[in-house]
Amino acid sequence: MNLYLELSKARLTTLAAMTAGIGFWLAAPAEWLFGKLLLTLAGTAALGAGSAALNQLLEKEADGRMNRTKGRPLPSGRISEGQALTFGVAASCTGLITLTLLEPLAGGLAAFTLISYLFLYTPLKRRTALCTLVGAVPGAMPPLIGWAAARGELSLWAWLLFGILFLWQLPHFLAIAGSHLEDYRAAGFKMLPVVDLEGRATSRQILLYCLALVPVSLLPATGGFAGGFYFGCALVGSLAFLGTGVVTARARSARAYKRLFFGSILYLPFIFTTLALDKVILT
Template sequence: MIKNLIELTKIRIAFLVLTTTIIGFYLGQQGIQSPELLLYTLLGTLLCSAGSSVLNNVIEVETDAKMNRTKDRVLPTKKMSLSTASFLGILFIGFGLAILFEKVNTLTSILAFCTVVSYLVLYTPLKKVSWINTSVGAIPGALPPLGGWTAATNSLDPGGWILFFILFFWQHPHFYSIAFIHKEDYARAGLKMLPVIDNGNKKTVLHIFLHALVLIPISTLPFFFGISGRIYLVGAYFLSNIYMLCCLPFILEQTERNAKLIFRTSLYYFVLLFFIILADVRF
């Protein structure tokens, strides 16, 4: 039961969500001035993320059953009933929102609610309708750092929105590379991912290039808005250029190997940027 629950809650996504939430909180307070507040923020956010992932599994059970990479998941293999999974998903989200509302602030709970709704009601069904689903899905994917910021400040300041846009643009090369690697699987399930419907890959290449390019100036904005210092400016500018350079092989030749390079680089980018932020605020 525990193993199935861990798989349903998509622990790797939860880790990404919590990490970006910490970044937002950390920059909002310029350190961690309220450990208890951070703890409640992370707990509420984790429950909302876990519940959303569980309900996503419920909604996409038929789709997952058609894909090689997902056909052995908990729900397609009937290791847990849909009713049990639905109950757990709703329960997690309900407790998560309650914690954020009671222990953090109303604004953060509203953002969490918007994240859940946009992920489950907009992004998930849109995957079968239009390739624009990646950009729509990037919205709930980019809200956690803004939620961390509002948890720390109880306000929607420019700093929080800058973090939102950094994560928004970072996600596109990351998820387009995944979609390219698994495009046959997505096609089999009838999902309208851009690499699936893009004959010749011209649109995929263009979107990867543009989002990686725009990320370079966007990533430096925390310095110009007084949120971060010179360590961050140099580090973020360097990392974003490396990210862009690692997209170039795929732009020139659309192969699985080059798509995997984008994917791996995106993960390193994210981890290294996190440590640069910590170092910058500390020193």
């Protein structure tokens, strides 16, 4: 069981399900079915688990070259390629079928997420530093899936959730790459911190995306979708994250990148959770 949890990248899958659930909650009408939310969470989690397993199958050789990933089930030999393929296909199909039966639009968004993650982002990691931008698109899809599952359509506010998650991913993944430069070089991944030897372009992009998150994260409140509670929390959280980005951009050290990474994994749940709580306060 633990092997398949590792293969599923359980923490990332949980994050995807959480953001899909919050997208559902924010879009849900006054009267909604709890069972529909559970199916949305289950479908998104199955999709995330399957795509993670298939991604690791495609990157088995590269994972074996990196200290941070060589202990994963496939490169360590604890699970066979056939088992990983079977699990990945079964989980992905389960997620796609569940979400499609729940709401066709949600299923279509899920299919786009799976295809773009496996067949665009994954191969581009070996070819261009732009892969992070491409990968941030499927990574930001779960709130749209959740919103679509609740309403059967996408509004401007749904795309705003997408935008927050999209922008957040860029400093988050740049921080991971900056913390593991030698690993990424060994694997042949052309992430920006790997090809940007002096770190100037990486620093500029970290600052750009952290700065952009400040006004974008406040838009739900300034646009009337959320209230004062969310506005205050988002302002404090986004400025704190920006401050961490400024420190990282100046230092350009592995330690600073790790600090930014930990800041990012605190920031996103904080923003999405306060946005969900704000709906409770407003109602």
